[in-house]
Amino acid sequence: MEMSSKLLERAVAEISQLPGIGKRTALRLALHLLKQPKDMTEHLTGAILKMREEIRFCRECHNISDVEVCEICSNLSRDKSVICVVEDIRDVMAIENTGLFKGIYHVLGGKISPIDGIGPSQLNIVTLVEKVKTGVAKELIFALSSTMEGDTTNFYIYKQIKDYNIVLSAIARGIAVGDELEFADEVTLGRSIIHRVPFESSLKNS
Amino acid sequence: MEMSSKLLERAVAEISQLPGIGKRTALRLALHLLKQPKDMTEHLTGAILKMREEIRFCRECHNISDVEVCEICSNLSRDKSVICVVEDIRDVMAIENTGLFKGIYHVLGGKISPIDGIGPSQLNIVTLVEKVKTGVAKELIFALSSTMEGDTTNFYIYKQIKDYNIVLSAIARGIAVGDELEFADEVTLGRSIIHRVPFESSLKNS
Numbered sequence: 001m002e003m004s005s006k007l008l009e010r011a012v013a014e015i016s017q018l019p020g021i022g023k024r025t026a027l028r029l030a031l032h033l034l035k036q037p038k039d040m041t042e043h044l045t046g047a048i049l050k051m052r053e054e055i056r057f058c059r060e061c062h063n064i065s066d067v068e069v070c071e072i073c074s075n076l077s078r079d080k081s082v083i084c085v086v087e088d089i090r091d092v093m094a095i096e097n098t099g100l101f102k103g104i105y106h107v108l109g110g111k112i113s114p115i116d117g118i119g120p121s122q123l124n125i126v127t128l129v130e131k132v133k134t135g136v137a138k139e140l141i142f143a144l145s146s147t148m149e150g151d152t153t154n155f156y157i158y159k160q161i162k163d164y165n166i167v168l169s170a171i172a173r174g175i176a177v178g179d180e181l182e183f184a185d186e187v188t189l190g191r192s193i194i195h196r197v198p199f200e201s202s203l204k205n206s
Numbered sequence: 207m208e209m210s211s212k213l214l215e216r217a218v219a220e221i222s223q224l225p226g227i228g229k230r231t232a233l234r235l236a237l238h239l240l241k242q243p244k245d246m247t248e249h250l251t252g253a254i255l256k257m258r259e260e261i262r263f264c265r266e267c268h269n270i271s272d273v274e275v276c277e278i279c280s281n282l283s284r285d286k287s288v289i290c291v292v293e294d295i296r297d298v299m300a301i302e303n304t305g306l307f308k309g310i311y312h313v314l315g316g317k318i319s320p321i322d323g324i325g326p327s328q329l330n331i332v333t334l335v336e337k338v339k340t341g342v343a344k345e346l347i348f349a350l351s352s353t354m355e356g357d358t359t360n361f362y363i364y365k366q367i368k369d370y371n372i373v374l375s376a377i378a379r380g381i382a383v384g385d386e387l388e389f390a391d392e393v394t395l396g397r398s399i400i401h402r403v404p405f406e407s408s409l410k411n412s
Contacts, residue, residue: 003299004277005270011257014250018235029224031294033258034270035316041258044220045251051217052239052247064211064240071210088237089210096208110241 008034062107062124064089072096072104079103081138083131085157087111087150091143103141106131111149112156120156132161139167146173172197268313268330270295278302278310285309287344289337291363293317293356297349309347312337317355318362326362338367345373352379378403 003009008030015026033041057063058070065071072078072092082103086092087110095101108123131137140161144150158168174192175184184192209215214236221232239247263269264276271277278284278298288309292298293316301307314329337343346367350356364374380398381390390398 002302003270004264004295005261005272007257007261007272008270008295011253014253017246017250019238020231020234025226027296028226030254030257031296032225033254034261038258040223041254044223045255047217047220048236048239048247049251051213051236052244055211055213055240058210064209064214066211066213089214090233090237093209 058107061105062109062127063092063105077102080136082141083128083137083139084141084143085128086143087145095143103139106140108144108153111144111147112153113149123153125157125160128157129160132164132166135165137166139169142168142170264313267311268315268333269298269311283308286342288347289334289343289345290347290349291334292349293351301349309345312346314350314359317350317353318359319355329359331363331366334363335366338370338372341371343372345375348374348376 003012008027011030012023012026015021015029016023018026021029033044056065056068058065058073059068060073061070063070063072067074073080079102083106084095084101084103085106085108086095087108089107092105092107095105106124106128108125108128110118110123112118112120112123128140132140140157142154142157144153154170161168172195173188174195175181175188181189209218214233217236218229218232221227221235222229224232227235239250262271262274264271264279265274266279267276269276269278273280279286285308289312290301290307290309291312291314292301293314295313298311298313301311312330312334314331314334316324316329318324318326318329334346338346346363348360348363350359360376367374378401379394380401381387381394387395
């Protein structure tokens, strides 16, 4: 796309580096900003820059947090011995929204993915293993997505902690509540039969 | 969406003000920037801010341009008497890509749209009418999208210039080259029959 302005061209090139945003969308966004008052662009870029510069991570669980120890980790009513292992803040938000989890989290910051150049050393794995070794953690709940990368990451952590006295679990996979069986994929349906639960417990929270 | 960080929350709120970008996408983009080196965020926000601060518009056609008179308007081989009236730079880029138009453009900067609070005074209409009144323009080609807003804008301009000695035309609407008739909408197909062209001329540029 050749443009009549290098300024516009550079802005579009930068915006289209964002994941899922193509050149056409980037141009649409740039033209939108040009039509709006300068204020809007200043607020937008200011908020992004400030976030990137000043963001901090909880010392305990590595979740994004404005304070040194996040609200969840510093909450005395949460069970510090049950740790849910997740990829990023979106998973924490999703599980917190259920209101059903009373333990704490450990945010890895990603999954092991050689294709994307992400190895174990770039993730918060050492501190997790430490929590197991020191006996702080009594149960780990693996809640990474069930992809090859998720499984690889789970297994990498598992190998380092399997000899310690700890309960290991994974979130249940199965047919979503309200979904019809006939539309479920075979792997999910198969798992939901193998990992069936006692009927009485299936009535909880329904 | 409640987040564990006000910094993140504010950035997501700002990003999701962009058209077509919801809260979920905004969060994904913000987390992407947090995973990348600070450089990337600085380049992105720098390019956007610089564009918004320093952008200029061609004195003649009002298209976005880094110089006072854009490349098209200052090109001596272009016919200054044939003016194609378009909405914004995307239309200019699309028509330029065909390589078939040798006239110049007049960029309105939008369409009349009372719903969006855009009246004629916010568009570059006065200078267009001036070009007609002074006799600089011999033909205007209306190339706005055929929506209610486009038609309203065309008609608003038409009323002001209809008494002057000028050829008025509109880009041809019809079945796209290569498209099957059976899949065309009725309005388009109807127009393509009413505005049929001599067979010999239909062979050009095929």
